[in-house]
Amino acid sequence: MKPDKTRRLNNEMRHGEYLVKHDPGNIWNWESPAGKVRWNRRVRMLISHITAEMNVLEIGCGTGCLTLELERTGAAITAVDISRDLLERARLRITSPRVTFLEEDCCHSRFPDDTFDTIIGSSVLHHLDIDAALHEIYRLLKPGGSIFFTEPNMLNPQIALQKNIPYLKRKLGDSPDETAFIRWSLKNKMLKEGFSAIKIVPFDFLHPGIPRSLISIVQPLCSWAEKIPMVSEIAGSLYIRAVKAGDE
Numbered sequence: 001m002k003p004d005k006t007r008r009l010n011n012e013m014r015h016g017e018y019l020v021k022h023d024p025g026n027i028w029n030w031e032s033p034a035g036k037v038r039w040n041r042r043v044r045m046l047i048s049h050i051t052a053e054m055n056v057l058e059i060g061c062g063t064g065c066l067t068l069e070l071e072r073t074g075a076a077i078t079a080v081d082i083s084r085d086l087l088e089r090a091r092l093r094i095t096s097p098r099v100t101f102l103e104e105d106c107c108h109s110r111f112p113d114d115t116f117d118t119i120i121g122s123s124v125l126h127h128l129d130i131d132a133a134l135h136e137i138y139r140l141l142k143p144g145g146s147i148f149f150t151e152p153n154m155l156n157p158q159i160a161l162q163k164n165i166p167y168l169k170r171k172l173g174d175s176p177d178e179t180a181f182i183r184w185s186l187k188n189k190m191l192k193e194g195f196s197a198i199k200i201v202p203f204d205f206l207h208p209g210i211p212r213s214l215i216s217i218v219q220p221l222c223s224w225a226e227k228i229p230m231v232s233e234i235a236g237s238l239y240i241r242a243v244k245a246g247d248e
Contacts, residue, residue, distance in 0.1 A: 005129070008177050009082060009105065012127055015175035016083025019062070030065065033212035037219070038204060043069045045239055046120050046148050050075050054117040057140060059106040059133075060124025064090030070120075071096045078116070080104035107132035115140050120148045125240075126163075127178045130186070134193045144246030147195070149239075153202055154180035156236045183238055195242040202226070202235035 023031070030039045043066065050056060052074030061067050061079035063086050070077045077099045081087050087101050094101075104110065107129055119137050137147060152159045162168050163180045183200040190198050205222035206215070226232050 008129065011176050012082050013084070015127075016081070016086045018173070019083075020085040020089060029208035032208045034206055034210040034215055035208035037215060038206055038208060039065075041204075042122060042150050042237075045150060046122060047073060049146065049148065050118060055115065057111075057116040057119045059119065059121045059137075060127065061090055061101070062086045064093045064101075066120075066122050067094055067099060067101075071099050074098070078102065078111075080106060080109065082106070107136050109136060109140065111140050113139055114142045116145060117142055118146045118148065122150050123152065125149055126151050126180055127175060130181075130189060134189055134195075138193050138195065138244060141244040143244055146241065146243045148241055151238050151240060152180035153233075153235055153238045154182045155202075156180075156234050159236060181238055186238070186240070190242055194245065196245050198242040199240070201239045202232045202237070203239050204235050204237040207236075 029035045046066065047069055050070065050073045054073075054075040056070060056073075056075045056077050058067055058070060058077060058079040059081075061081050062083075064079065067077060067079045067090060070079075071094060075098070079090065079099060080102045081090070082103065082105055084103055087103055091101050106124070119141060125133055141147065152163070154160055154163065159180050162172055162174065163178065166176075168174075169176065169178075183202065187198050187200055203226055205225045206219060210218055226235060
């Protein structure tokens with residue numbers, strides 16, 4: 001294994017240990033009132049296409065927050081993460097026979113080619129070597145299969161500061177190697193890998209720090225901002241969808 005790859009994997013495993021010792025929900029900003037609104041929207045965006053007949057891969061499952069929602073679709077779920085500590089938490093949370101948890105490197109897994117109908121993840125690709133991850137995801141998808149991800153947007157000023165200033169990364173609980181994406185460059189990488197019907201949309205102006213009493217007032221403004229060209233480009237997140245060509 002190459003030294004840089006080993007270092008990156010070790011960093012992510014240590015990050016898993018850090019998350020388990022602290023409160024992952026708060027670090028990921030899902031526990032505040034506004035954070036829960038953001039999370040529920042994200043879940044709908046990621047899983048609304050899934051049917052009970054599908055074979056689904058969730059990469060970077062963490063403690064199983066999204067896995068729990070996936071299990072309710074009735075589909076067969078394989079949920080993977082590099083962190084043994086996070087997987088232990090996930091297995092305690094979910095015991096359904098429809099869910100299989102595995103310790104896997106999302107860039108170099110042991111699954112056969114063309115295995116999954118859809119591959120999804122919430123805030124995971126930005127932890128990975130993106131070129132290797134896209135190559136592996138494409139390999140694992142069945143022809144005609146789809147991907148659905150949400151990831152941080154590097155054009156958002158707060159995200160840009162957090163991902164590029166080491167002090168802020170440590171202070172806010174980031175792993176050393178995680179980054180964020182600019183949608184045009186990410187789309188080019190996906191096109192190069194062979195994905196088609198690529199859709200990458202900025203969304204999410206609702207900050208997790210907004211108090212409960214202001215959410216109903218701020219939400220319409222956030223929705224309005226997402227529809228304005230140029231302004232929408234600095235939203236906090238990116239919604240990523242694509243398919244693998246079906247004639248391979």
